[in-house]
Amino acid sequence: xxxxxxxxxxxxxxxxxxxxxxxxxxxxxxxxxxxxxxxxxxxxxxxxxxxxxxxxxxxxxxxxxxxxxxxxxxxxxxxxxxxxxxxxxxxxxxxxxxxxxxxxxxxxxxxxxxxxxxxxxxxxxxxxxxxxxxxxxxxxxxxxxxxxxxxxxxxxxxxxxxxxxxxxxxxxxxxxxxxxxxxxxxxxxxxxxxxxxxxxxxxxxxxxxxxxxxxxxxxxxxxxxxxxxxxxxxxxxxxxxxxxxxxxxxxxxxxxxxxxxxxxxxxxxxxxx
Amino acid sequence: xxxxxxxxxxxxxxxxxxxxxxxxxxxxxxxxxxxxxxxxxxxxxxxxxxxxxxxxxxxxxxxxxxxxxxxxxxxxxxxxxxxxxxxxxxxxxxxxxxxxxxxxxxxxxxxxxxxxxxxxxxxxxxxxxxxxxxxxxxxxxxxxxxxxxxxxxxxxxxxxxxxxxxxxxxxxxxxxxxxxxxxxxxxxxxxxxxxxxxxxxxxxxxxxxxxxxxxxxxxxxxxxxxxxxxxxxxxxxxxxxxxxxxxxxxxxxxxxxxxxxxxxxxxxxxxxxxx
Numbered sequence: 001x002x003x004x005x006x007x008x009x010x011x012x013x014x015x016x017x018x019x020x021x022x023x024x025x026x027x028x029x030x031x032x033x034x035x036x037x038x039x040x041x042x043x044x045x046x047x048x049x050x051x052x053x054x055x056x057x058x059x060x061x062x063x064x065x066x067x068x069x070x071x072x073x074x075x076x077x078x079x080x081x082x083x084x085x086x087x088x089x090x091x092x093x094x095x096x097x098x099x100x101x102x103x104x105x106x107x108x109x110x111x112x113x114x115x116x117x118x119x120x121x122x123x124x125x126x127x128x129x130x131x132x133x134x135x136x137x138x139x140x141x142x143x144x145x146x147x148x149x150x151x152x153x154x155x156x157x158x159x160x161x162x163x164x165x166x167x168x169x170x171x172x173x174x175x176x177x178x179x180x181x182x183x184x185x186x187x188x189x190x191x192x193x194x195x196x197x198x199x200x201x202x203x204x205x206x207x208x209x210x211x212x213x214x215x216x217x218x219x220x221x222x223x224x225x226x227x228x229x230x231x232x233x234x235x236x237x238x239x240x241x242x243x244x245x246x247x248x249x250x251x252x253x254x255x256x257x258x259x260x261x262x263x264x265x266x267x268x269x270x271x272x273x
Numbered sequence: 274x275x276x277x278x279x280x281x282x283x284x285x286x287x288x289x290x291x292x293x294x295x296x297x298x299x300x301x302x303x304x305x306x307x308x309x310x311x312x313x314x315x316x317x318x319x320x321x322x323x324x325x326x327x328x329x330x331x332x333x334x335x336x337x338x339x340x341x342x343x344x345x346x347x348x349x350x351x352x353x354x355x356x357x358x359x360x361x362x363x364x365x366x367x368x369x370x371x372x373x374x375x376x377x378x379x380x381x382x383x384x385x386x387x388x389x390x391x392x393x394x395x396x397x398x399x400x401x402x403x404x405x406x407x408x409x410x411x412x413x414x415x416x417x418x419x420x421x422x423x424x425x426x427x428x429x430x431x432x433x434x435x436x437x438x439x440x441x442x443x444x445x446x447x448x449x450x451x452x453x454x455x456x457x458x459x460x461x462x463x464x465x466x467x468x469x470x471x472x473x474x475x476x477x478x479x480x481x482x483x484x485x486x487x488x489x490x491x492x493x494x495x496x497x498x499x500x501x502x503x504x505x506x507x508x509x510x511x512x513x514x515x516x517x518x519x520x521x522x523x524x525x526x527x528x529x530x531x532x533x534x535x536x537x538x539x540x541x542x543x544x545x546x547x548x
Contacts, residue, residue, distance in 0.1 A: 047463045049433045154321050182460065184319040184490035189534045211463030214536040255464040257493035259535055261516045264497050265468065266475050 001074060002035035003205050004173055009033070009058055009068030028054045029065065030229045036173065036222075041199065041206040043220030043238065045213060045252070051229040052209045056177045059207060060094055061085070072173070090120055093166035097178035099158035103150045109136070110146040113165050120169055135164040139194060156187035160194070167198060173205045180215055192219050213256055217241070225249055281484045282308040282331070282369075282452050286344040289323075289330050297341075300326045301508040304344070308452065311482040313475075315499030315516065317489060317531065323508040324488045328454045330354075331486075332369060333361045349451065367397040370445035374457035376437035380429035386440055387425030393444055412447035413440065416473045435466035442470065446477045453477070456488045471498055492535055496520055504528050 011029040028051045036042045046052045057063035059070055061077045070077050072088050080088065096102045103112050113132045117123060123131065133143050139160040150158055159179065166174050176195070180188045196219060198204055210216050216223060216238075223241050225233040227248045235241055241249065258265065287304035290297045301323035308314050316324050329335050330342045333356060346353040348368060353361065365371070373379040380389055387409065394405040406425065413421035416439045429437060438458065445453055455474060459467040475498065477483050489495055495502060495516070502519045504512040504527065512525040523529045 047465055048435050156320065185492065185531065185536075186319045186490075186534045189536065192536075213464060218536050252464060255468045257464075257468070257497050259493045259496055259537075260520050261496045261499075262520075266472055266497060 003038045003073060004036040004059065004207075005069075005071040006032055006034050006055075006059065007069045007071065009055070009065045009070065011054060011058060011063065011065040011067075028229050029058070032068070032226075032229075032231050034224055034231060034234060036205050036207060038172070038205055039199070039203045040221040041208055041219055043208045043210065043216035043223045044226060045210065045216050045223060045241075046226035047211060047252075050226045052211075052226050053177055055226065056094075056175050056207065056209050060092060060175055061088070090116075090169050091172040092175070093169070093171040093173070094175045094177065095159070095162045095166050095179040097181050099155055099162050099182070100150060102162055103158065105150050108147050108149055109141075109153075109161055112150075112161060113168055116165060116168050131168070132164075135168055136161075138167070138198075139164045140190075156183050156191065159183060159187075159191060163191070163194065163198070167202065167204075170202060171204070173207065175207045175209065177209045178211070179208075181210060181212060188215065195219060213241075213252060225252070279309045280307045281310050281349060282486070283347045284327070284331065284344070285347075287327065287330060287346065288343040289326055289335070289340060290343075291340045299508060300340075301330075301505075303509055305510070306503050306513065308484045308486055309500075310451075310484055311478060312500045313478065313485045313487055313498050315487050315489065315495040315502040316505065317492065317495055317502060318505035319490055319531070322505040324490075324505055325456055326508075327505070328371075328456055328486065328488055331454065332365055332371060334365075363397070366393055366445075366450075367448050368450050369452045369454060370448070370450040372438075372441050372445050372453060372455040372458045374460050376434055376441055376461065377429065379441060380437065382429055385426055385428055386432070390425065390440070390444055390447075394447060397448055408447055409443070412443040415446065415476075416440075416443045417469070418443065435462050435469070438462060438466070438470055439473065442473050442477070446473075446481070446483075449481045450483060452484050452486065454486045454488070457490070458487070459494055460489070460491065467494070474498070492520075492531060504531070 009029055009032045012025040012027040014025045032055060034042065044052055054063060058065045064078050072092060075084050075088065077085065077088050110132050113135055114128050117128050117131060132146065136142060136145060141157060141160055153161065180191050183191060192215060199206060208216060208220055220238050223235045223238045224231055225248065232248055233244055233246055285305050288302045289300045291300055304327055306314060316327065318324050331346050331353065333353060335342065342354055344354065348364065353364065387406065390409040391402060391405045394400060394408055400408065409425060410421040413424060418424055418436065418439055458474065459470050462470060471494065474485060478485055487495065487498055499516045502514060502516050503510055504525065506527045512528050519528065523532055
């Protein structure tokens with residue numbers, strides 16, 4: 001059985017304008033069905049405004065969909081009893097794009113990573129500290145960073161702290177919502193490597209939401225393409241993305257920059273050698 | 274042929290220090306580059322390498338109480354370093370426009386796009402409100418924004434990131450500045466919008482002869498746009514080269530490392546469609 005199943009989820013947002021409540025609602029997700037198997041990574045591609053993040057929120061249990069179900073290990077995350085929901089919250093973690101706004105600026109790295117442990121595990125102070133240090137080391141930071149505040153870290157380091165927090169409870173699924181998009185290339189590669197390692201070591205599953213085709217390709221096992229709230233393509237193998245004839249996918253493919261000045265796609269910049 | 278006059282922006286021996294509790298700390302040092310008219314200079318390096326500090330010091334946006342900027346920054350022969358607030362304010366937005374990475378944070382959420390657009394235009398020109406609005410609408414049409422009149426009435430949070438970034442480009446372009454500093458202009462955008470934004474930037478460059486200082490960590494963007502590239506590491510320039518030379522024959526170890534860090538796709542599209 002799949003770890004996570006999304007069944008026919010539809011969702012829309014109501015837009016409220018001042019003194020005008022009855023605006024037509026905006027459909028953001030239409031009849032989405034997908035599944036993620038244990039230990040695999042589903043890459044979810046889409047342009048901005050396609051509904052990627054909304055789907056992420058629905059899966060995390062943060063946005064109750066108007067129609068459809070989200071099943072985690074067979075339990076509907078919105079209707080399960082309190083204890084099951086608590087368990088699901090532990091097994092389902094998230095890392096957002098903006099690492100800085102995902103942490104409390106007045107908390108140290110130690111308390112940021114320790115917070116979920118405090119909520120879920122009954123550890124002594126010394127044990128918790130040791131666990132936090134282990135987690136820090138696991139993501140490539142060190143004991144020295146324990147007492148630092150978020151503003152003392154770079155974006156890449158802070159994203160590592162977010163990842164450490166996400167893995168602290170040994171979850172089963174992590175939703176990575178544009179987690180590497182705001183990092184520079186070197187850090188992006190390093191974080192993607194770290195994520196792949198963690199996936200292998202802990203048997204983690206990921207939902208990797210991104211607009212970056214190259215990043216999605218490098219980490220995912222399966223790929224989905226979201227366009228205007230609809231899951232237009234769902235590939236069991238990521239390579240199918242490159243043979244797809246869907247017009248949206250073709251346009252996405254043709255927008256990938258070649259990465260070499262000789263193969264430019266902007267007409268006016270060509271032949272300038 | 275390079276002549277002295279074709280240099281729109283010239284940065285020489287730039288040295289920026291910040292005062293901390295532990296003493297002075299150097300952010301960037303020995304920065305030298307020239308930006309020619311109608312050319313694109315790429316500035317690459319990983320985060321923390323001093324790219325943004327360099328661009329901020331060109332516009333004198335750093336806090337003068339804590340940072341000291343040494344060296345010379347000349348815009349068409351005029352020294353910018355050390356100008357007082359009033360003088361530099363006349364240059365920001367008019368002669369040197371700035372496009373920031375995060376369009377969501379670059380507008381104030383409490384005023385409409387139109388309000389902020391018109392304010393920028395009116396503070397640099399003698400146009401009245403109506404004329405400024407017309408100019409704004411025209412500039413927005415130039416970057417393919419649909420229904421500009423309606424967009425002017427909306428608030429920044431009602432627009433998507435890609436649209437806001439295009440608004441910012443329209444704002445930067447409407448006063449036809451001689452230099453645009455684009456600090457990671459496409460990092461927050463998806464591939465399709467990224468190409469659109471680059472296309473618009475390039476259009477502005479070819480139409481108005483604007484020089485662009487393109488700051489990015491994305492070598493894809495740099496390879497697409499830049500004529501020359503400056504590579505920065507730890508606050509210093511490690512390599513300056515023509516874009517073709519840099520990609521074909523990188524000299525410095527760090528440049529090689531950056532080039533190797535590029536993510537690649539096994540199934541490269543046949544490149545014929547790009548030629």
